[in-house]
Amino acid sequence: MSGAPKTIVTVAELRTIIALWRGHGDKIALVPTMGALHEGHLSLVRLAKKNADKVVVSIFVNPAQFAPHEDLATYPRDEAGDMEKLQALGTDLVFAPAGTEMYPPDFSTHIEVTELTNGLCGRSRPHFFGGVATVVAKLFLQCLPDMAIFGEKDYQQLLVIRRMARDLDIPVNVLGGPIIRERDGLAMSSRNAYLTKDERARAPLLFKTVTRIAKALSQDGEISEHIQSGRAALADAGFDVDYLEVRNADDLTPLAGSVAEPARVFAAALLGKTRLIDNVAVPEKK
Numbered sequence: 001m002s003g004a005p006k007t008i009v010t011v012a013e014l015r016t017i018i019a020l021w022r023g024h025g026d027k028i029a030l031v032p033t034m035g036a037l038h039e040g041h042l043s044l045v046r047l048a049k050k051n052a053d054k055v056v057v058s059i060f061v062n063p064a065q066f067a068p069h070e071d072l073a074t075y076p077r078d079e080a081g082d083m084e085k086l087q088a089l090g091t092d093l094v095f096a097p098a099g100t101e102m103y104p105p106d107f108s109t110h111i112e113v114t115e116l117t118n119g120l121c122g123r124s125r126p127h128f129f130g131g132v133a134t135v136v137a138k139l140f141l142q143c144l145p146d147m148a149i150f151g152e153k154d155y156q157q158l159l160v161i162r163r164m165a166r167d168l169d170i171p172v173n174v175l176g177g178p179i180i181r182e183r184d185g186l187a188m189s190s191r192n193a194y195l196t197k198d199e200r201a202r203a204p205l206l207f208k209t210v211t212r213i214a215k216a217l218s219q220d221g222e223i224s225e226h227i228q229s230g231r232a233a234l235a236d237a238g239f240d241v242d243y244l245e246v247r248n249a250d251d252l253t254p255l256a257g258s259v260a261e262p263a264r265v266f267a268a269a270l271l272g273k274t275r276l277i278d279n280v281a282v283p284e285k286k
């Protein structure tokens with residue numbers, strides 16, 4: 001039985017422990033999270049354990065990625081539950097800095113990743129990826145892990161972080177983990193806790209819709225037709241669709257006509273007050 005993971009709150013402590021591990025030749029993985037951990041997060045920790053000797057999980061609800069009208073104040077938090085789950089997986093270290101440790105009052109630097117952030121979530125949440133790239137760059141430089149693990153649930157974010165690390169020559173291998181879902185297909189998310197009972201019953205339609213479109217496109221057909229009927233199905237069920245699009249899986253170039261590339265279907269929609277996102281790969285044509 002492994003003990004509770006050591007929890008630290010300062011960058012100085014983090015660096016001391018990492019230096020010790022490096023001295024032993026350990027391979028280090030970082031899993032950045034905002035806490036309220038569920039099986040999606042835990043799958044990334046398991047992937048990290050498989051690929052590295054030491055696993056650091058960061059828990060930081062990053063104010064820089066929330067717009068003023070968004071849910072920073074009410075974002076789910078569950079420190080005790082998080083620690084229990086991380087202990088059960090044998091996590092080596094939890095880094096849970098306070099806001100002031102990450103952002104001193106005169107903090108003045110902002111990282112902007114262009115191109116990849118033009119559409120999808122970048123359009124409706126223009127502040128979001130800058131906030132994410134800035135905090136992840138800081139976490140990478142604070143920890144200097146060999147690898148960092150991100151979920152394909154936030155597929156655009158995964159590509160943005162990979163591009164940021166490459167562009168800034170931060171030597172961290174950015175790995176993606178598959179989307180973990182509830183039994184009915186709903187992608188696990190800390191924000192699912194906001195859904196009412198009735199919304200929760202309707203929520204899996206987002207996954208069903210992107211899956212149906214992906215399957216249809218792998219057979220044949222016009223992207224725009226499938227998107228149109230998908231939008232209509234979601235609207236009928238009370239979803240307020242932000243986007244439903246098919247894009248190139250490598251660089252997020254929008255696709256039209258028929259699919260001929262590694263493609264993914266991406267969706268974001270409001271169900272009541274809860275913003276849900278999902279994406280699936282278009283299976284290769286046989």
Ligand code: AMP
Nearest residue numbers: 033034040150151153154178179180188
């Ligand atoms: P968050 O705490 O929402 O910032 O998420 C932290 C990490 O967990 C990100 O890399 C997410 O993509 C990943 N993640 C969240 N939900 C899931 C899920 N259902 N399946 C796989 N990864 C996930």
